[in-house]
Amino acid sequence: MNRMIVRTVTVAASMALLGSAALTGAAGAGAGDVTPTEAWGAQAIGPVVLSQVARATTDNTPQVASHANLAGLLATGPITDRADITGAWSRVTQGIVLTLPNNGSLNAAGVRSWCIYNDDSPFGGATIFSGAIVQVGQTTVPLPENPAPNTVITLPDAAGTITLNEQTSTAGRLTVNAIHAVLGSQTVNLGITQCGEPVIG
Numbered sequence: 001m002n003r004m005i006v007r008t009v010t011v012a013a014s015m016a017l018l019g020s021a022a023l024t025g026a027a028g029a030g031a032g033d034v035t036p037t038e039a040w041g042a043q044a045i046g047p048v049v050l051s052q053v054a055r056a057t058t059d060n061t062p063q064v065a066s067h068a069n070l071a072g073l074l075a076t077g078p079i080t081d082r083a084d085i086t087g088a089w090s091r092v093t094q095g096i097v098l099t100l101p102n103n104g105s106l107n108a109a110g111v112r113s114w115c116i117y118n119d120d121s122p123f124g125g126a127t128i129f130s131g132a133i134v135q136v137g138q139t140t141v142p143l144p145e146n147p148a149p150n151t152v153i154t155l156p157d158a159a160g161t162i163t164l165n166e167q168t169s170t171a172g173r174l175t176v177n178a179i180h181a182v183l184g185s186q187t188v189n190l191g192i193t194q195c196g197e198p199v200i201g
Helices: none
Strands: 005-008 037-045 063-065 074-076 079-084 087-092 096-100 104-108 110-116 123-129 132-135 151-154 161-170 173-183 186-195
Touching: 037 063, 037 074, 087 186, 096 173, 096 186, 104 173, 110 173, 110 186, 123 161, 123 173, 123 186
Parallel strands: 037 087
Antiparallel strands: 005 151, 037 079, 037 186, 063 079, 074 096, 079 087, 087 110, 096 104, 104 132, 110 123, 151 161, 161 173, 173 186
8 A cells, every 4th residue: 555755846847826716704906916925824726726715915914703614624723923014924723624535534623834025035934833644544744833944744645645734935925834745636725825026817
């Protein structure tokens, strides 16, 4: 039986963060509405869609949501996001359960991500609180509390990947995802912050 593989990679390419339909309790934005710093707690792209939950910008901060729940896929506790001219911060607390293929789950007490904005090179990081991946027939994999950037966990049987502290950059704009899960055609991001020059779409 295949085992989970944990590795750290350097990511040079950018990840496109796509908008989606509005959700009650989510703070969205129109196309091209991008500020130097912003944060949101959760987002899902694929067959199940969840728009940016509690999106905070320098003009609209802080933002909160009671949860980001998707039946059969995701359950979280409260979300708090902040952004100002110096940086952005996202925190999801009081429990996270992300359902994985093959009767598995990613469980954590919470996550947070942050980034600091400057004109030359924004930087950031992420924390995973009491996290683990649990899957039937597999050894439980504890998640590092302070993962290195782009720590990738490959799920057994080609079920997908979990990237912790995912950091990507496009034209000097840094995106940090505390958790970036790719499960077949479904993507789920948790604890997202962005810092850098505005990108006008």
